[in-house]
Amino acid sequence: MTGAVSTDDLVAWVRAFRDAVHAHKDELTRLDSEIGDADHGSNMARGLDAVVAELDPAPASPSDLFKTVGMTLVSSVGGASGPLYGTLFLRMGPALGTETEVDAEGLGAALRAGVEGVVARGKAEPGDKTMIDALSPALDAWDAAAAAGPAEAARAAAEAAARGRDATEPLVARKGRASYLGERSAGHLDPGATSATLLLEALRDTLAGAA
Amino acid sequence: MTGAVSTDDLVAWVRAFRDAVHAHKDELTRLDSEIGDADHGSNMARGLDAVVAELDPAPASPSDLFKTVGMTLVSSVGGASGPLYGTLFLRMGPALGTETEVDAEGLGAALRAGVEGVVARGKAEPGDKTMIDALSPALDAWDAAAAAGPAEAARAAAEAAARGRDATEPLVARKGRASYLGERSAGHLDPGATSATLLLEALRDTLAGAA
Amino acid sequence: MKKFVNDPADVLAEALRGIQAAHPDVRVDAENRVILRAEPTRAGKVALVSGGGSGHEPMHGGFVGLGMLDAAAAGEVFTSPTPDQVLAATQAVDSGAGVLHIVKNYTGDVLNFEMAAELAAAEGVQVESVVVADDVAVTDSTWTAGRRGTGTTVILEKIVGALAEEGADLAAVAELARRVSAAGRSMGVALTSCTVPAAGRPTFELPDDEMEVGVGIHGEPGRSRVKLASAREIAKLMVDPIVHDFGEPVGPAIVLLSGLGGTPLIEQYLLYGEIAPLLAEAGVDVQRVLIGDYITSLDMAGASLTVVKADDDMLRLWDAPVATPGLRWGA
């Protein structure tokens, strides 16, 4: 697939993200135990179960889908990740208008709008040891690879996200609950950067499969 | 020594009992953990420390000594063992009048008065898995051996007490805290029978030493 | 041993210091280890004295104050107070109208309070005693020490304290105390052992997947050890023996669900959410509920349930003002 991503593809992405979160639920909670409060896995799992329950009947367009996902996350997750992941999806929708298909550039622009929303809400900068450390490099990698089509862009973005996630390990957290730990937050992966990587890996796998 | 037991001997006995309780404090508490509330060792140790603090200057007679010991135990131990050991000593004194020495028969009679006091207070019968199971056979052994003098009587009493203590192991408790356990109280030595055996062993060791 | 403690031998003396520092409305007699109301007993008021081993806080010291106890004698951890302590408490609060001793049915408590009552009587103080024996986990028989006294004590102290505050005489106060005592049943479950500071390690070892049913408030092992169960099943293990023991329809009742010290309130509420429907099904008409740590067993994780059959009089007295460190309303 080099061209368009359909609404169905994106629904499949969201479902794949849900499955990935369930598969990694204990790991996310374990990471959050080390520098947080041991709820990131159950928060995300609860939220994505609620999201999946809203996907039947399937939304008519990507922007409808993202609106539903965002609103459901906001109203079912709570914690820091609820408003932040919720905002990510809520801001993706408007960037897409009412189209039922989207190309690599369009999806990239939507992701960028979403991440900008997260930054506006959470005020985190790259290097603060948050989900932004996975999301932000992923955007740049997406844009650089967009010309090669969405599957390739997603592959590059997922790889960049994973690198960004890994790079959170030595960092001292400056945002979120982990920042209370000061220097003791270094030496652990950020849970939100880990779940954000799952999000981009799920997109990679979905688009690769659809290709 | 076949004849008289002096006030000093009896003071030495009380001190030896205190030392034995301290040496076996953790064991008494462990036994009380199994079928009670884990305080018999510290109860007895606290009480006997208080007693020893009252022995200077030394009491003038055995009956003074026992009165001091009994009153101090009552007012410093608490729990079931406080009033019971306290009563044991409080009742021993009056049986001895104002003599400063006492023979085997006299000491036997005093012990019997003391144990009868314990029974009157606590209503335990032999076989109820209490200190009575050590004290009661000790009395009988004492009387049987009294003619051979106090050292020999104490040896026989200590041996009988130890046998009585060991015999509490299979018993189901019918008095005191262990009785709440019903059948589960079987299979454990009674803590009070164990401390009572220490009392008679301390007497044996003291009189053997004085002999 | 993970506790806020200095020398384990000093736990009681130091905890009393904290009580005094925190609560100006009570006075701690440090020498006798007695907690009293700061104000002397009003002339003509019958005084209520209780006490027992420490480690059950807020019981009993936390229930000293208007509408409840006049004094509490605090024994060492899990060790009944001595007759001297109880006598000191009794003499300090007698206004001439007499004193009610509220005693939990443990050999040590009974013997020490008995001796104290004899001594007080010899000093001319009128003393009546009530012995609470409400723990249905224990077979009640003339062949045993009888049932332990647990949660009913708290409810009794509140109700009878209110009657004494109203000015009733010693006979009436003692009579009500016996009625409340007879109307109460309790049952406890432990998920973990407690650790007696002086012992330094858990009184019993409970594997991760087991619990003690019918545990005592001193960490005495329970009547049976069973597999760890869900809150729903545990609720049944607590409610059934109580209801069964009443034998007759219970009707209006006051209920206490007390944490044992190591169990947080969220779990107590969850458990009560399971208990409430079972009580209703069994015909217990719950009129008043108290949930929280009221009668504890050091740091034990667990809970005890108490049901007291309550007539209108008891309910009225329950609602009367009370102002103590551990229980307060209407004042």
Place this chain on the structure above:
Amino acid sequence: MKKFVNDPADVLAEALRGIQAAHPDVRVDAENRVILRAEPTRAGKVALVSGGGSGHEPMHGGFVGLGMLDAAAAGEVFTSPTPDQVLAATQAVDSGAGVLHIVKNYTGDVLNFEMAAELAAAEGVQVESVVVADDVAVTDSTWTAGRRGTGTTVILEKIVGALAEEGADLAAVAELARRVSAAGRSMGVALTSCTVPAAGRPTFELPDDEMEVGVGIHGEPGRSRVKLASAREIAKLMVDPIVHDFGEPVGPAIVLLSGLGGTPLIEQYLLYGEIAPLLAEAGVDVQRVLIGDYITSLDMAGASLTVVKADDDMLRLWDAPVATPGLRWGA
């Protein structure tokens, strides 16, 4: 995991059921997971809404009632409630006089309350917010999420609730809330970890001879892990950073020593016996004290100390009647 629990996923819903069963004076909106007063807000009274993750009981739901909160939104265990929950609470209690949101300074709480306030404003409800950030264990810096909100929240809810009950308007209520918030400092110590039910095992592992100093109320590890110390030394570790952070002489103050859920009252008293003289030495003139489990962290063994500098107005409002499941006097 030794807890009174059925399915760990149902902890919150089931605990709310218990709260409703136990407390007829509050009403639980099970769908929105909001705890409200049983009576609607009196016309003209400013309403106080708080909330946060569950696992800190009695905070916040236990502080709903006369003289304190009007509603509390209960998030999942250690997870801030969603905007929908806070909005439902806000709309339910607004009498037209406006609503104060009392928010503890955690990213999740701040974001979710912020979104709720925006939504409420869009619906025409006047909302003011106060953010409590009192935990001196956390370095306060523009480069971090700032200090956590802990014990000062309880004291604030009581004092500001009393002012709202008197009929003050939203501006005055919010102004006092900010003053109390600015006047509070807290510090916590954990002897053990807590166990989040859904996680099923302790959030952190603490060796038998170590403790966490400056721990958060969600089991966030503290700023340092040190050797287990005596109560006397721990008292100093709690008092010193608070006094130091005030920087200026404290004078009259309200003090809260809260157990974290797994620490029994006897230990809290013992610890307070060590804290009181240190506070006095440092010039803190303790006017009122609250000791017990008021802001907990599930089953964590530990305690947190809060000192709020209190003027006469705050003391008067502190003493005003309050009738909630978790705090009650004068009514």
